[in-house]
Amino acid sequence: MKKAAGYQSISVPEERLDEFFQVVQWAFVGEWLLEDRQDYVDALPVERARGLQVTDERRGEFGEIAAVHASFGTEMIVPDARRVSTAGLSWLGVHPAHRRRGLMTAMMHDHFSRSIARGEAVSALYAMEAAIYSRFGYGMGAQTVKAEIPRGSKMWPVEGADDLTVRLERADFDQHDQLVSDLQARLTRPGTILNPVGSGRNARFTDPVGNRKGMEKWRLAIVEDRGEPVAYAFFRRRADSSIGIHDGVCQVREFGALTPAASQRLWQTLTDFDLVETTYTENLATDDPLLHQLKDARGARSKVIDNLWIRLLDVPAALQAREYFHDCDVTVALTDKHVPDNAGTWRLRIDGGEAEVTRTDAPADLSMDVRHLSTVYLGGTSVESLSAAGLVREHTAGQARELAVAMMSPVAPLANWDF
Incomplete structure (x- = not known):
């Protein structure tokens, strides 16, 4: 395993999480609100939080944490809806005062060796800067369509969509985790990441105030077929207006649907809120049913970017x-x-x-x-x-x-x- 001179790999205990988060804030350029701390703790797989701490005072203050990463133990859907044991790498960052010293390489090797020892055959991540991860063997395994969908966009009718019902509720871990997990586990698209085990499982429900940018807290849309959930989406809205014209926005984060009808019913709801002119989403597959169901696909202004990065271990x-x-x-x-x-x-x-x-x-x-x-x-x-x-x-x-x-x-x- 590659080591960085003057630094030691450690597991970060719960009592040092504030040090962990300080490195993250420096690495990802941002100032977190104190009131959001618990949200970040809840989103972190604490038992798999790792760091590099200084052991040579020529490198910095002895014992300080200079770089961090963590990973989710999970499974990923692969072709034929099979599953492969996967390490979902996240929270990876180096404090800017410690860059160019081989810390990123040391952390990647730490992640690889520990993941392989646990029997995780694949590592997956979202890349803030794609060029970083290519040199460690990651390839762009999936792409996503970012779209801006105008309110009330017309769709080609899908049989059964009008027969489905919708519930709109405030997203709550205790109330909705099992529902979302059960639906997620029934999705068959390759690249789907299933709910992780251990701490950090409720990461999708965390909602730091500092991330909302004036929007409401996460809501959950649940589509049901005679009482059985068949689709879900996390969304939030922000009202806005100028000279009497309402041009608010709706942001859709994670969603999933089991049938074409469920997909259409879900998006009919998400693109037709009062006071909302545009619905934004970043998680459409390049062949998502919505892109075929829209009568004016060009009207959903879109661009394709990278989604999931994959590394075979x-x-x-x-x-x-x-x-x-x-x-x-x-x-x-x-x-x-x-x-x-x-x-x-x-x-x-x-x-x-x-x-x-x-x-x-x-x-x-x-x-x-x-x-x-x-x-x-x-x-x-x-x-x-x-x-x-x-x-x-x-x-x-x-x-x-x-x-x-x-x-x-x-x-x-x-x-x-x-x-």
Whole structure:
């Protein structure tokens, strides 16, 4: 494991959480309100909070925490609605007074080794700065559509949508956690992150005052089919007006729907509040049902950005956890600077949707870095497209396409929960 000279890796105990949060505020540029402290404690997986503290006074004050990270123990949906054990990396930051000393690398190696020891085959994260994580083997595993949807946007009718009912309530962990968790567990889109275990599970319900920017507290929209929940969304609104024209906004954060009708009923509600002119969302898959149901898709002003970043920690375990959609037999020469056990040539023998992954001395059909394999893991990007970009090398003609067809997902991946 890579170490930073003059620093020591530690688990951050609960009595030092204020030091942990101080580093986060410096790293992410912000001043937190004292009244919001409990919200941040509730959102942090305390038992997996880690840090680097100074052990050499030439580096700073002895014992001070200079960098932090934490991770959620969870599962992620992969193609065919299967699950893979996942470490959701979050809260990662270095105090600006300690930069350029190898602390980020030391923390990433700490995260990798501890995650692998727990049997977590994949690491996933949201990137504040994407370029940072590529060098540690993360690839952009999913993309998301950010959209601004005008009030009352017309939709193509979906059978059964009008028969569904909607409840609107203030989001509350005790009242709604199990309902949201149960719905989340029934979603099948690759990239879906299931509720974590341990502390930090209520992260989606935390609502610091400093983050609201004049908006109300989180609300929850629940769509029901004869009393059974079939969709949900976290949202909040802010009223605004100028010269008598109401142009308030609604922000939609996390949402999920089990059926096309539930999706339409949910968005009909979220885009038709009084005093609200525009509904904003950042968590639409590139093939989300809403984008097909809108009669004027262009009217929902949108742009595509990165969503979830993926890093394979245990290559054979990760590849064998998902389903494939084409039989093939391909050898891949893999490089991995940070997890050497992944490096080498692997044979992927795919038969009937199942993969057998073994080491081999045979010549490689393809060669790539682990970040490229991580990019294609959820099926949202094809191996052939990376080959066409010059990032994956094809040594045997046609093998990039063979593996691309096998690994592509019928639906676009997306993580709907921002952890």
